Amino acid sequence: MAQSIATIGPSTPSTCASPGGAITVPFSTAGVFSIGNVFTVQLSDNGGAFPAAPATIATLLVSPSSSTTYTLAGIIPAGATAGSYRIRVISSTPSRTSTTIALGISPTAPAAGVASPTGQICQGTPVSLTASGSSLKWFGPGNVLLANNISTLNFSAAGPGSYAYTITQLVGLCESPGRTVTVTVTSKSPNPTIPPQPTYCVGAPGAPLNASGANLRWYGTNINNASPSAAPTTPPTNAAGAIGPFYVSQNSNGCESDRIGISVTVNAIPGTPSVTTPLTYCQSSTSQPLSPGGAGFKWYSASNNLLPNNGAAPSQSLSSPGSTTYLVSAVANGCESTAKSPLVVNVTASPAAIAPVSLAYCQTSRPAALTVSGSNVRWYSDAAGNNQISVPAVPVTPNTYTYYVRQFDSNGCGSTPRRTECAFQEHQQLQA
Numbered sequence: 413m414a415q416s417i418a419t420i421g422p423s424t425p426s427t428c429a430s431p432g433g434a435i436t437v438p439f440s441t442a443g444v445f446s447i448g449n450v451f452t453v454q455l456s457d458n459g460g461a462f463p464a465a466p467a468t469i470a471t472l473l474v475s476p477s478s479s480t481t482y483t484l485a486g487i488i489p490a491g492a493t494a495g496s497y498r499i500r501v502i503s504s505t506p507s508r509t510s511t512t513i514a515l516g517i518s519p520t521a522p523a524a525g526v527a528s529p530t531g532q533i534c535q536g537t538p539v540s541l542t543a544s545g546s547s548l549k550w551f552g553p554g555n556v557l558l559a560n561n562i563s564t565l566n567f568s569a570a571g572p573g574s575y576a577y578t579i580t581q582l583v584g585l586c587e588s589p590g591r592t593v594t595v596t597v598t599s600k601s602p603n604p605t606i607p608p609q610p611t612y613c614v615g616a617p618g619a620p621l622n623a624s625g626a627n628l629r630w631y632g633t634n635i636n637n638a639s640p641s642a643a644p645t646t647p648p649t650n651a652a653g654a655i656g657p658f659y660v661s662q663n664s665n666g667c668e669s670d671r672i673g674i675s676v677t678v679n680a681i682p683g684t685p686s687v688t689t690p691l692t693y694c695q696s697s698t699s700q701p702l703s704p705g706g707a708g709f710k711w712y713s714a715s716n717n718l719l720p721n722n723g724a725a726p727s728q729s730l731s732s733p734g735s736t737t738y739l740v741s742a743v744a745n746g747c748e749s750t751a752k753s754p755l756v757v758n759v760t761a762s763p764a765a766i767a768p769v770s771l772a773y774c775q776t777s778r779p780a781a782l783t784v785s786g787s788n789v790r791w792y793s794d795a796a797g798n799n800q801i802s803v804p805a806v807p808v809t810p811n812t813y814t815y816y817v818r819q820f821d822s823n824g825c826g827s828t829p830r831r832t833e834c835a836f837q838e839h840q841q842l843q844a
Contacts (some may be wrong), residue, residue, distance in 0.1 A: 415443035417510035428516040428586035439501045440481040446505035449475045458495020494583035496520030516586035524579045524591045534667030541565045545581030569618035572599035601669040604662040612649045612678045613747035620644035625662030635659045652680040668775035679745035690756035694825035699727040712739040734762035765828040772835040797829035
């Protein structure tokens with residue numbers, strides 16, 4: 413019976429083996445092999461071709477005389493590179509060669525690492541991982557497949573913590589062991605504390621903005637400013653409106669916080685107020701509240717000194733005749749007008765009181781009308797001179813009648829009311 417190596421395989425492992433890994437190859441023989449025969453398990457190159465001197469995996473010195481099955485155990489060469497190999501068995505006496513079986517050699521784990529950023533990785537920053545190899549596969553935390561056949565994996569760093577990314581490569585049907593890259597993420601610094609900012613009037617000097625935090629960075633109005641400043645931003649005040657926002661962050665742990673916007677309000681300067689001037693009052697024992705008043709105005713003396721109660725509208729004393737000048741400014745949203753309007757208050761002297769008058773007459777000599785001496789005389793029924801009446805008719809019934817009179821000048825100022833009595837006596841006949 414002719415000698416042959418009838419069958420071979422499958423090997424264990426049957427699909428992919430690792431460099432330096434163990435392998436077993438079963439085969440069967442037929443016929444009689446000569447004394448001193450050696451069976452040799454050979455490995456092709458990584459393209460499946462057998463060179464003149466193939467790598468030897470295992471040998472067996474045996475001379476079967478009938479159909480026999482053997483299993484040889486061997487070691488894949490440690491230097492074997494990834495590829496599609498084939499395995500065969502040959503005999504020495506006589507020289508026979510088996511058919512071949514396919515075997516893949518797994519690649520080594522791909523080289524991989526963090527390309528950017530270098531150093532500390534902060535929450536929310538872009539991260540790039542790179543790897544080199546064939547048909548790369550990327551696995552994220554939880555061994556979730558993220559991508560295939562790319563050399564760079566880009567993502568945004570999640571919340572603080574450590575995250576494992578594993579990369580394998582595939583050659584033929586064989587996948588390499590995984591290369592794990594651990595990404596440690598640091599949380600952002602807390603946002604800076606922003607206190608209330610001042611409100612400005614147009615043209616007022618602006619003060620540096622205020623924020624509390626460590627290693628503050630000021631970006632002006634450009635949130636993406638590539639050159640932030642350590643010095644606080646000073647807002648412009650040359651125009652009215654909401655100015656900003658101006659951005660600031662802090663860096664207390666090496667990872668920058670969010671950039672927080674600060675807006676500043678600049679209020680317009682009100683125009684010069686319109687006032688009624690002059691104001692003319694008659695001399696009296698009272699005081700006259702002046703207007704305009706309220707929070708929208710401030711009053712000053714003629715020498716530009718602010719009046720009491722933060723410039724509240726004063727009450728003008730009318731006890732003495734004379735002229736007083738005030739200056740009035742307008743106030744809106746905490747801003748005061750640049751110019752002030754002068755307001756003149758004139759107190760006109762009251763005319764002299766009418767001389768005391770006492771009218772007495774008898775029934776037979778009743779006058780045609782009641783008269784007193786004065787200018788623009790007005791009659792009143794009360795001593796205060798508030799209840800004006802018409803010129804009284806001459807009484808026809810004997811009695812004493814009391815009236816009050818005032819005289820007025822061309823400015824409408826009246827004198828102090830003067831008591832006037834009219835005594836009407838009945839005529840009596842003399843007895844003989």
